[in-house]
Amino acid sequence: MVDHTGQIADIRAFNRFYTKVIGLLEEGMHESPFTLAEARIVYELGKRGAATVASELARDLSMDPGQLSRLVRRLDSYGLLSMTPVRGDKRANNMALTPRGEAVYQGFDGASNAAVRALIAPLDELRRRDLVDSMARIRNLLAAPEPSEPLILRPHRIGELGWLIHRQGLLYHLEQGWNGEFEALIARLYSDYEAAPANPPKSLWVAEQGGEIAGSVYIIPAAEEAAGTAQLRMLYVEPAFRGCGIGKRLVEEAVRFSRASGYKRIILWTQDSLVSARRIYQGAGFTLEREELHHSFGADLNGQYWSLEL
Structure with missing residues (x-):
């Protein structure tokens, strides 16, 4: 049996390193009152730009529906979400960002771009390309290519x-x-x-x-x-x-x-x-x-x- 102890240790060390680099240990995402999970929901809804059913969002984020429901209620209490019933299904709601939610999304998007820009600023063009290529390789190794990718x-x-x-x-x-x-x-x-x-x-x-x-x-x-x-x-x-x-x-x-x-x-x-x-x-x-x-x-x-x- 192959001993993967060293490989597991290397992967865990990288996870700790990258978690620190991108600031996941901070109390709020980009100095906001929102957690990483909440910010991800706002980002996903903002990126889609259209009303989304909660069950679809939970599936795409691989998130437990109960956990998503709790996060949605908190975001709704901040006035970030607009909830409308799905026609023909009283148990389901379409979610979209309110104007206030859209402003929070734009703030997150701009802050994320600025953080990445600062991260790669010390690198020359060759090392930037190496970094991006390495990240793409990790993504392709751990997940199948997106069907939309030609x-x-x-x-x-x-x-x-x-x-x-x-x-x-x-x-x-x-x-x-x-x-x-x-x-x-x-x-x-x-x-x-x-x-x-x-x-x-x-x-x-x-x-x-x-x-x-x-x-x-x-x-x-x-x-x-x-x-x-x-x-x-x-x-x-x-x-x-x-x-x-x-x-x-x-x-x-x-x-x-x-x-x-x-x-x-x-x-x-x-x-x-x-x-x-x-x-x-x-x-x-x-x-x-x-x-x-x-x-x-x-x-x-x-x-x-x-x-x-x-």
Whole structure:
């Protein structure tokens, strides 16, 4: 059994640190008479800008309905809320902010912006971007991406080839037990991609969702095959984004590009231990041509060669 004691201690230490940094231990939110929970209700209603049923708000905030009811009564006593019965349901009320409540919301919003501005003021632009990227990563690891966040397939940017090498080298080590030979191999593969001429056509897609890299894949002419053959390489999806169809979408885009570019065939090399990837290839119409046992990356593997006639 894996001992997570150290990881738990690190997470708790971060929670204590961040609680102090953003002032959650203060008696009132932004020097107001309102608690954090009360301020969050005001903020949510202000952000929505429309009447909201209490049960919907409780669900969205993961708050006990009884607790929410008590907080709402207190906010109502301050004259911050307007309550109107829901037509056809005497037990439910629509909640909205009164003009006084809207003023409190605007005050909270401005104070929060000022607090964050002061927090990041000592940081240069690079460290600010690192901070925001790290926060997005925490959010995506602990919660599924918002359904409203679109999936974007785009070209890679400066610095991302190195990031892709780092992430895939690390992920395959943790998930498959592969050693540094694999990292060295993919470093060469990405270098080959970057050095390849524009014709015959090549393309690399980075899947992005919510500002985070969710996965990638690329197409390059197959060097040792007949003209008109493309090679699909380095399909991967970040663990936090798996199960959302991103791998399928990447492969579909690679096939579409290959067909539109005049390729007649696509080949790829994978390992039978990569079950999810093989399912994606099968779903896209690839067929297994041959298998080959080999020892690579510190492991005994069964390499598979797949192809798709376009």
